[in-house]
Structures are given as C-alpha cells and as structure tokens.
Amino acid sequence: DAKTTQPPSMDCAEGRAANLPCNHSTISGNEYVYWYRQIHSQGPQYIIHGLKNNETNEMASLIITEDRKSSTLILPHATLRDTAVYYCIVRVAGGAGSYQLTFGKGTKLSVIP
C-alpha cells in the first residue's frame, strides 16, 4: 500500500470547517483513499473513502486532487466531539487485495471552543 503523510496536529475553532490534508504521492491506480478517526482510545471509526471523485456523506467530504497525489478531508462544522486522531490510509479495495488497514500516526485534531 502507498505511504501517506499527514501533519501531526491541527487546531480548529468550534463551528468552523476542519480541513485535514494528506499526501499520497505514490498512490497506484487501483488504490483508494480511506479516512478513519480514533476518539481517545476508542476503536477506530470509518469516515469516508474514495477513488478519484470527490465524495460526501453525513460525516464529511473528501476532496481528491486530479492527479490523486493528495486529498483533503473536510469536516464542515467541527464540534468538540470531533476532537480525535484522523488517519488517512491508502489501500486496494475489492478483489483479492489485502484487507488489512495500515495505520500511521495520523493527525491529532483539536477542536477549540
């Protein structure tokens, strides 16, 4: 799986949009970008994933650059409960590919009142 690079920490004011960047310059054509988060030692929580088109669900939006070498996770209106470590993971989905998730150190997002 391709390697990802994320800033170690970010702050965001409550109610504002949180934009979390991820670089994955060695991503392959069949690799998806996944985002998970972990709130204070709880189990990781799936947020969103995408291949090349931008994606949106009830939790967040995922913007992937045209060359797919980077992406941004957007939490449109951050709340205190969004304080967590956010992980960007690149992996193959479907078929006979590996299903394991390889977690890095992620970005610790602190939402400030």
Add this chain to the structure above:
Amino acid sequence: EPEVTQTPSHQVTQMGQEVILRCVPISNHLYFYWYRQILGQKVEFLVSFYNNEISEKSEIFDDQFSVERPDGSNFTLKIRSTKLEDSAMYFCASSVSSNEQFFGPGTRLTVL
C-alpha cells in the same frame, strides 16, 4: 444501529497465562479482524479471517496467537502464554466486503 461488541472491556492476567478475548461481529459481515494498539503507539494489524480460515496475518501474529469462530456469532483471539509486551488494547473489526471496517470498543489487556 448494529455494532461490534467485545468482552471483557478490561482483562488483567499474570504473565504466562492464557487469555481469550471475545468479539461479536456485526451479523451479516463476512470478514473479521483483530488489531492491537500498545499505549501511545499506532494501531497494528494482527490477523484477518474469512470463510473460516485466516486470510492474512502480520509478523506480530506468531504461534502464541490463534483465532477461532466457534459458532455463528463469536470471533475469538487466544494468546496462549501472555508476555508483558502483550499489554495493549485489542480491537476486533468486521466488514461486509473489503470496504469499511467497523471496529469494536476494544479490550484492554494488562499483563502483570
């Protein structure tokens, strides 16, 4: 909303003892996983399980570890002879396909 459950939430054991960590995956899921997280470190993959057999395992998952799906609902991780360095949070996860994995709340294992 269906969720993955794990028991116990906290397990304390003596070094050298056997422990079994239990998980109930989401009922229609077909893929099952164990991960662990040593305090302050990254979440690490241990093993994946599909169609009643191990499909992948990491270097961490040595002969001291085993997994089993003894019935239609439970998925267990057994550590035969625990070591101090096995102290960690152990997370079970399940998925319908290769897409999103749903994680349980974890079992904190403390080896004394």
